[in-house]
Amino acid sequence: MAIIEVKDLFKTFQAPGGRVVAAVDNVSFSVEAGTCLGIIGESGSGKSTLGRLLLRLHEADSGSILLDGQDIRALGAAALRKQRQHWQIVFQEPFASLNPRLSIRQIVEEPLIVARTFKSRSERQEKVVRTLEEVGLSAEFLDRRPANLSGGQQQRVGIARALVTDPTIVVLDEPTSSLDLTIRASILRMLSELQRARGLTYVFISHDIDTVRHFCSQVAVMHRGRFIEVGTAHDVLNDSREPYTQKLLAAAMPPLSYIPPGDVADPDPLIPPKVVTA
Ligand SMILES: Nc1ncnc2c1ncn2[C@@H]1O[C@H](COP(=O)(O)OP(=O)(O)OP(=O)(O)O)[C@@H](O)[C@H]1O
Ligand SMILES: [Mg+2]
Numbered sequence: 001m002a003i004i005e006v007k008d009l010f011k012t013f014q015a016p017g018g019r020v021v022a023a024v025d026n027v028s029f030s031v032e033a034g035t036c037l038g039i040i041g042e043s044g045s046g047k048s049t050l051g052r053l054l055l056r057l058h059e060a061d062s063g064s065i066l067l068d069g070q071d072i073r074a075l076g077a078a079a080l081r082k083q084r085q086h087w088q089i090v091f092q093e094p095f096a097s098l099n100p101r102l103s104i105r106q107i108v109e110e111p112l113i114v115a116r117t118f119k120s121r122s123e124r125q126e127k128v129v130r131t132l133e134e135v136g137l138s139a140e141f142l143d144r145r146p147a148n149l150s151g152g153q154q155q156r157v158g159i160a161r162a163l164v165t166d167p168t169i170v171v172l173d174e175p176t177s178s179l180d181l182t183i184r185a186s187i188l189r190m191l192s193e194l195q196r197a198r199g200l201t202y203v204f205i206s207h208d209i210d211t212v213r214h215f216c217s218q219v220a221v222m223h224r225g226r227f228i229e230v231g232t233a234h235d236v237l238n239d240s241r242e243p244y245t246q247k248l249l250a251a252a253m254p255p256l257s258y259i260p261p262g263d264v265a266d267p268d269p270l271i272p273p274k275v276v277t278a
Helices: 047-054 077-086 105-117 121-134 149-161 180-198 209-215 232-237 243-251
Strands: 003-012 019-030 035-041 060-066 087-090 169-173 201-203 216-224 227-230
Touching: 003 047, 003 201, 019 047, 019 201, 019 227, 035 047, 035 209, 047 060, 047 087, 047 121, 047 169, 047 201, 047 232, 077 087, 077 105, 087 149, 105 149, 121 149, 149 180, 180 209, 209 232, 216 232, 216 243, 227 232, 227 243
Parallel strands: 035 201, 035 216, 087 169, 169 201
Antiparallel strands: 003 019, 003 060, 216 227
């Protein structure tokens, strides 16, 4: 069953100088529940705009978006606030996306307060601790501020904040591109395990073709706001007949092995090597 259904989505921005840019231009696609749609394309092709439109962090000009069968463009402010808990996003720059004045506890608790999931503070706190554990952070992080964490730990907090409300759909907008290679591998492995354990649906925006190949069953190629093609990862990444896709793949870096064989030594000693049991 499709959990995301997008039809004829369109979004323009006014560029400096008054020029109008179609950042997302007539895009349609669907995503089956529990799978991952990868979105690749060069810088400025509209990937982040599409990810934000999906969760109504931007308002579309026209088109329809059904998430879990709900027409999210039609929701009023109160309904949208209530539904947000089911649809979350992880951003590229963890530090910029975390409020530096709040403790990790407050950052991860906030979505629960907005969603009014639990009546009591102690239930919320318990959920915060459990979710941090799921992303490999122990309770000793609760009272720290984002600035006292490594980049990888900050992104684990970003992921915990997205998962604490038990969403069904998560948009991952280049979640590891600001991180070192070894940390990137352990975060990707964790995201993959979380997807399996929680049955999550991912929209995974990435420049890294090899990661998308491992992670996603379906892949869409974006260029100047349009979907050039969408299909199975194998068809798009190995057998594409589209000249633009062929050019994009040829320009990509040689594949990096994104899940190293066996348990690599994690450079961050506070993160246990295996964070989730399936
Ligand atoms: N808030 C905004 N105001 C004006 N123009 C915007 C805004 N956000 C995006 N754009 C423009 O829309 C187009 C698509 O941008 P977007 O950030 O979605 O691309 P992207 O594929 O995510 O790029 P990158 O790979 O660099 O992250 C670009 O031309 C960008 O300049
Ligand atoms: Mg982007």
